Amino acid sequence: xxxxxxxxxxxxxxxxxxxxxxxxxxxxxxxxxxxxxxxxxxxxxxxxxxxxxxxxxxxxxxxxxxxxxxxxxxxxxxxxxxxxxxxxxxxxxxxxxxxxxxxxxxxxxxxxxxxxxxxxxxxxxxxxxxxxxxxxxxxxxxxxxxxxxxxxxxxxxxxxxxxxxxxxxxxxxxxxxxxxxxxxxxxxxxxxxxxxxxxxxxxxxxxxx
Numbered sequence: 001x002x003x004x005x006x007x008x009x010x011x012x013x014x015x016x017x018x019x020x021x022x023x024x025x026x027x028x029x030x031x032x033x034x035x036x037x038x039x040x041x042x043x044x045x046x047x048x049x050x051x052x053x054x055x056x057x058x059x060x061x062x063x064x065x066x067x068x069x070x071x072x073x074x075x076x077x078x079x080x081x082x083x084x085x086x087x088x089x090x091x092x093x094x095x096x097x098x099x100x101x102x103x104x105x106x107x108x109x110x111x112x113x114x115x116x117x118x119x120x121x122x123x124x125x126x127x128x129x130x131x132x133x134x135x136x137x138x139x140x141x142x143x144x145x146x147x148x149x150x151x152x153x154x155x156x157x158x159x160x161x162x163x164x165x166x167x168x169x170x171x172x173x174x175x176x177x178x179x180x181x182x183x184x185x186x187x188x189x190x191x192x193x194x195x196x197x198x199x200x201x202x203x204x205x206x207x208x209x
Contacts, residue, residue: 056183061134068151072182076127089129135179138167
């Protein structure tokens with residue numbers, strides 16, 4: 001039997017099996033174990049709980065419609081907002097008239113809700129690149145304080161203080177911008193012990209909020 005002609009195919013097959021075991025099994029399992037050990041919360045999806053039930057993730061935004069809750073920025077995901085299965089931006093250039101019209105409509109809506117002379121933060125009228133951004137800027141949260149306080153029957157300074165306590169600074173002190181996680185803020189709002197003036201969208205952990 002001429003074994004010379006089989007040497008290279010067998011070597012290639014052996015190398016394939018070894019690399020498959022290393023990169024397809026050992027490495028993923030090792031990284032999963034390391035992540036679960038060192039960063040268990042993040043590895044599990046950064047899930048957030050209310051009354052022992054999962055109500056969302058700190059990494060994915062949600063659509064809040066009740067006046068008793070803070071609202072996130074617009075979402076460009078199709079069919080329904082903040083759909084993680086359809087993550088995408090609008091893909092509209094800044095020069096696109098459709099984007100300008102959408103932003104103008106959003107500004108008009110916010111000024112109708114919060115006052116004709118309010119300064120509207122840009123994040124409250126533009127969608128993120130993923131359409132799933134769970135944060136707003138501190139200015140975006142402060143814009144909503146009077147309406148949320150009124151719906152909750154709370155003093156504005158109490159709600160404003162809650163917002164300030166939930167501001168996350170820049171990563172490592174210099175990376176990114178200050179931000180507020182909307183779901184975490186709304187959960188803290190519920191913890192104040194005041195019932196919302198309208199049905200709580202966080203009561204249904206699986207529904208649209």
